[in-house]
Amino acid sequence: MKKRWKMIGVVCAIAILSAGCKSKESEAPTPSSTQDVPAETAETEYQPEPVETHEGEVRSFYTGEWMDEKKAKNRPVAVMTENTHVTLPQYGIGNADIIYECPVEGGITRLMTIYQDYASLKKVGNVRSCRLYYVYFAKEFEAVYFHAGESKYALDVLNSSFIDNVDGITGKGGAFYYRDNSRRAPHNLYTTGENLASAMKTYGYDTKLPENYTSHYRFTTEDSQNLLDQGEVAKKVSLYYVDAKPWFVYNETDGLYYRYEFGDKQIDGSTGEQLAVKNIILQNCYSNLKDSKNGTLDIDYLSGGSGMYITNGKAVPITWKRASANDITHYYTQDGQEIILNPGKTWVEIVENSRASQNKISAE
Template sequence: MNYKRVLFIVLAILLLAGCSAKEELALDDSKTKDLADKKNTDVKDEPRNKFPLTGVSSDESIEQRAVAVMINNHPNARPQSGLSKADLVYEMLAEGDITRFLAIFQSERPSQIGPIRSARDYYIETAKGLDCIYVCHGFSPEAKTMLDKGYIDNLNGLYYDGTLFQRSDDRKAPHNSYISFAGIQKGAKEKGYEMKGAPKPFTFLTEEDVAGLQGESAQKVEISYGLKEYDVEYEYDATDKKYKRYSNGEQAVEYKSNKPILLDNILIIEAAHKVIDEKGRRKIDLNSGGKGYLLQKGRLNEVEWVNRGGRIIPVKSDEEVGLIPGKTWINIIPDQPGLVKDVSF
């Protein structure tokens, strides 16, 4: 495969016809009034806590440490297990035109997570920015150096295959390595890793902010990483008020249960990519910042992204842009050619 060719990345935003700006603003005003009326009549006690990576209120403890898991995105690994419970998912290119996921779990603890794949240095850096325990199965040479030096607390399936990590009988290696959250907790205890210590919270919008959200009406978004098998599509569901995800035309759901993956925030950013070896491995610059699109409630806003303390943050005029409480997916694409917006009415 020729890895020197330029990847064709297209972002297509398809706008719903028939809804004028005035109608949308009137709808927003109506929502704001409804929320104000509801706030005046509600007398229920508010939950005491908010999870730092989702902004979702809870009476449960929110002090647990986050866990980052490398998830396989090969077609033979789909559908995956546990992704619907991840607070954050980062999708980036690994080798060639193949993407993998870094799934961050803090508010929920799925019974099974996987299939799990090998580490790359930029995934490790991302996990480090959230002070996660990092879970993988294998590594690139650069990632091995980082893990061997203890750069991040980690559990690697190469050393726990058949113990903490289990192989599924209904898929073939390397697409069949899984771990349970109980297994992660057991491994962390064995290695003396602290399981307390919640990450610093992101900035989240209030109900009033969400009701008054502005931006272009973006009902459907398509991202191509170069291979059809890794094409991504997000489609806004006005009933659920969330985005559905599709991979190569098939809806992303949980393995066995078929529970759909539903998202509240989608951040799409461009970053410099560089192929560094004959295997097609990459360096991805997640420090310099750049352009991005933020999709929320069927609307799109152009933003910038910055790296603050190892975390990718959407900003406008250097102010952090608030997220809608819920699940967030971050797609990182090469800056050549970068974000290309094709708008259809």
């Protein structure tokens, strides 16, 4: 009987010990599936780089940059813009795709700003009068030419069918300009993007480029920049124009040339930002006085000549040719190849041959 009770006691003891062990095992943490896998061999999800397809976009005829394909069909406008100290800052000028600067009388220059995407501009100008040679430069880009009056030598061509234009001084064109009374006349005439568009419709001008229109310039792409490897270093470009004394300084960070004049940065009054462009073309032209009494210049836009192409901190000599008033200007390198611009804005400087040597291109 005693042996039987001893055996029962042993069995009970074993059962209690067994239960305790199972309880401790059940409390032990379960290792995770990656606990013993080295961190550097753990799989990570691959995230591919986003690919820009430029869906709905095309290359601009005027800058070579991507833009909305619908806006790329818009016909541009060319606006005559004053460039004297009393008019600073000009407005909307930073949105221009192309800027022409030409000498006029008295040592001053005047600008022609060419816009394709202009509809949203709130203030453009100030707007001043036409000079004959500007008409032919505007014609090169299929632009509608906006001006406020003109020299007498431009009247015949403006009144012909040669170029679509809107005069802010005479006729119905005045309705599309306004005076800013915070400045004195005649330096206070402005327009807007909305007015530019309305004027084109009112005059019945085509608002779209011809279906067969091709780009005025040839462009590279952002991935294949024209580095002008054989060119001279051009970190600063100073121009001879005696009133504004303008110059450009190259910024290696963004690859743009920043514009200065009258001893300071040239600013767009609409944005407060300094003007900057990717390309500069110096186009040397024959010049003479059409009117010695008033000092009215005549610039030969047709006979061809020399110049410089400047981009990416370098400059190379070029030549230029234009077959007729209805044709465009073509620019060539010394080996006879047409120049290829880098995508971005372009500033064309019309230079009198007799003064070209006074322009300075420097490495500092």
